Amino acid sequence: MKNLLIAQSGGPTAVINASLAGVAEAACVSSRVDGIMGAFYGIQGVLNEQFVDLKKVLKSSRDSSLLCQTPASLLGSCRYPLKPWREDEEEYQKLVGIFRKHHISYFIYIGGNDSMDTVFKLSEYIKEKEIADILVAGVPKTIDNDLEGTDHCPGFGSAAKYVAATVVELERDISVYPVPGVTIVEIMGRNAGWLTASSALSRINGASGPELIYLCETAFSEERFLEDMRRVMSRKKAFLIAVSEGLKDENGFYLSEQVQTEQTDAFGHKYISGAGKILENLIRSRMDCKVRTAELSLMQRCAAHIASETDLKEAWMLGGKALQCVLDGRNGEMASIKRLSSNPYMVEFTSVYSGEAANREKKVPKEMICSNGCDVNEKMMDYLRPLIQGERSVKYENGIPAHLILGENLTGKMA
Template structure:
């Protein structure tokens, strides 16, 4: 009989609870599983021994579906990075002590880069100390889609769908007036432009979508940007632009940082502006037409009501795969997605060594962006399109989606 612990870490997404649901699904259906615990607030909850009995909270398939459709991390999250394995063993000793105290054999940790670092270190620690009664497995998650070792990341597809749908709607909104106007929409992503690229999905039904898409990978030139905008304004009234939060100049300096250094407002408050806001000010100054900036902010990562059915299904499958690996004693692996083909869209679920994943970052390859650095290519579209297919049947009550609250 094995006992299972699952926890979530890093930024929340619309799909991360589906991965918990996948873990619980396998655990509930296995004769060899005893306790099914969730740790509250990630690895912090392991250190604090704040466990939630998931057999009590999740009774039936209805509960599993509701959990899968609830956005953000239902078990809570943390941003705690474990210390260096060779320098500070106390933290690892404490974790193993807690796991043994509660007779946990399988620990599934769901998260992004930092969380896979935790899986890597903890599984290494167990190997190094011949701890064979504990298996640590990772399940990927990040809206940024920047994990290596997997074709794409759970949570990304739903965020991409939100972004594609929102750009399609913004295009309609911005086109109603006969007035020259520029709308700059900032999308999450400091170092990887995947989410910003998803703005291109507004085009899949023949719409124009954003006129320009600037990812954070190529160096961003404000001069070229103003030239681009002017050129487009010559032939049309409304110009809609997608930019990454993390656009940087040639020196690698964030565009948003350049304005913030030392700037204060009339009250003496520090001026902290996003990249879209900085470019809004620039367009106002250099072109002088109507201009607005929009940040998609938290909504892009927690909009469960417009989640991608493909993403939710894949996220659940990865939780199932991770739980199976843990039950089979595959210490130190991460469940991952291997794409077999784009159209028809076929994937396989596999397990990769987490050491290959942790602390790496997958940015957008050059052939996914155009040469001018102001749009994506067909190759990017082919990659993105399958990930947003299908809509989730949310369970609405009183006009608002029902949610599963675990604590």
């Protein structure tokens, strides 16, 4: 018997469940996969044997369709780092024992940078120990779009579509009053400004969009910021400013460190938010105008009702590609997207070794940022436009989108 185990990890997205559906549906039609299992709470749930029979969850095409329009991670998530196996082999031995106990030959992990680190470490251990009966692969996801080894990441296109739509609506709202006013929009992005850059997509139908866009790739100067403000205010009474939550000053410190503690997550990442409020207070103290901050926060990653159809399809396809990797005997691969052209938009679904993505960050290249450091250029727009195209018909029940929700009887340990 050869069973498949699937888990999800890291920050959720609007389409991470489409990748889960892509893996599961491809497995259902494969003669080389017997059982299809899901692990709750990522690799941590695997270690605790918190499994569910996905064939009991996805009983029909309607279930799969609902899963694809359900935001966040159906199987839950975790931020649990595996230590290098040469430092501590115990968890790796336990994982192999659990896989064999449940006849798991294939493990697919859906996640971002840290999740690909888990795929990499586990696959390296399997190779080093010459374990022939277990194969591991990864499916990328992250709204930050900061994974190396793939042109873009599932989840980013839908988050970018939400950001662009929200910013263009905000622009309509703030322009109704005759008094000067500034609205700062804080957008997710720790060390990569891709999502903040997507706010420029609000311009493609003729709107002005943000007058100023600040990415975390460019060192932030308060005085230069105030000069930019005065320049815009000389010609426009009300406008938007888009900023990455991970803005850093010229000394490399996050602006948010002025109000945040030194607390970090399990992978050592600092908790960041509040850059918008810091700039709001700066403007209020130095400029004579009304100012407010809109922090998009979690809505950026869970707005499945406005998901990009392109993003959904690609997330689904990458799930199937990851399964193909392990069925073909390739261990430690991450499914990925290779862009062939932007106009017309064409991609190829391929794979790279997970070591090329693990713990690496793909930042916005300088050639996509305007020389003045407060906007993006047409190269960025050419990159972004295809990723937000298309809308899937969302199923509604009682006036709100319907989601696939697991019953309590499915969320315990599998015997």
